[in-house]
Amino acid sequence: MKIVEVVLTPVAFRDPPLLNAMGVHEPYALRSVVELRCEDGVVGLGESYGDLAFLDQIRKVAPELTGRDVFDLPGLRRTVARTLGGAVFADEHGLTGGFSVSKTVASVYALFEVAALDAQGRRLGRPVVDLLGGRVREEVDFSAYLFYKYGAHADGTQDHWGEVLTPEALVRQARQMIDRYGFTSIKLKGGVLDPDQERDGVLALADAFPGHPLRIDPNAAWTVPTSIRVARELDGVLEYLEDPTPGIDGMAQVAARASMPLATNMCVVRFEDLAPAFRAGAVGVVLSDHHFWGGLRDTQALSKTCEAFGVGLSMHSNSHLGISLAAMVHVAAATEHLTYACDTHWPWREVDVVAPGALEFEGGAVAVPDGPGLGVELDPDALARAHEDYLRCGQTKRDDVTYMRNFVPSFQPHTARW
C-alpha cells in the first residue's frame, strides 16, 4: 500500500507550570502530528516532538516517503537514514547533551514507523498490538506523574492543581491524580527543590499512600555523594531511583551503594549505550520510549535485550497527546518483559487532537483501544485549534537563536548541582 502524501501538522497545547531541573513547562508543549495518506484512502497517524529542530528533520524526510510501501518498514528506515545521514541534531528536548546522528534517525523513523503501523492495521482491520505479535496484557498500568509546580501560568491564569512546593501540596496533587485516574504507583519529578525537601516529599507520599510503589527522578541534578545519601535515606521506600546523577560512571558509583535499582532515560538512550551501562552495573531499569528508541518494534527489541541481561524495563514520557498514548499502550500491551508501571504526562494536558472515548484510565491502567490500527481518530477541529496555537506560540528562529513566540520565561533553570 503506497504512501501518496505526508501531511505534517505542528501543534501546541497548554502545559501547566510544572517544574523540573531545566526550568518550567510554559506556556505550551509542542508536538508534531503526521498523517501518512495512502492509496485506498487509508491514513496512518503518528505523533512526536514539535520543536523546530525536529520539525526540520521531518520536513526533509517527508517528501522522500511518497511512493513507498507502508508494509516495507526496513525500506522506510533506509529512506530516513539516507535522507538524514550526516545531519547534526541540536539538543532541543533531550537532557543528555545532544542527539547523535543515529538517535536522530531513530527518532524520525519512530514517528513514521508508528504512522505506517497504524496504516497497516487500518488496512488489515487489526489493532497495532496484533501487528507487534499480539497482546500479553489487556491493559497497561501507568504511574501518577507528580510535579512541583507554580499555581499560576505566566499569563496569570490559575489551574485547578494549584501551587505545589511543599510535602502537603504534593500529597494533595497525588490524591487528585489517584481519585481521577486510579493510579496505584507514583513518580515524583525532582531536581527542583533542595534534595532534603524532595526526600521529605517522598516520605510524605509514602505515609499518605502506603502500598503505592514510589519513584523520584531528579533528572541527574544531584552529585554522586548527594545521590548516595538520599538513596540511603529512602531505603525501603523507593521501588527505583531514576537518574539521580549524570553519566554511566556516576550512576554506577551510586548503584554500588544504593539498595534500590537505578533507572534511566538519560545515560542509556541508544542500543550502543546498553553494553557499557550493563558492564558498569549502572542501571537496573531501562526506561524505554518509542519516540527515540526507534519505534515500537525496536522498543520490543530493547525489552528482549533487558530481559536477557536481567535488567528491568519501564517507560519514559514527555508531554504528549493521544496518538502517542495509544502507541505507548499498544507496544506495552505486546511486550512481555515490562516490569513496572509506565510514565505518562497525559493527565496534565487539557485538550487533545484525537476524538474522546478511545483512551480511558481505570484503576491507573489504559485498555488497548478496540479499533483497527492505533484505534484513535483525529478530531479535525481540535487539530486545527492546536495548530493555530502552534502558529501563535511555537518556536521560531532569529539570528540562529531558537525561542518561543510570545513568551518571556519566568523561571531560571538551576545552574548549581545539589
Ligand SMILES: O=C([O-])C(=O)C[C@H](O)[C@@H](O)C(=O)[O-]
Ligand atoms: O525522565 C523524565 O520523565 C523526563 O525527563 C521527561 C520530561 O522531560 C520531564 O522531565 C518533564 O516533563 O519535565
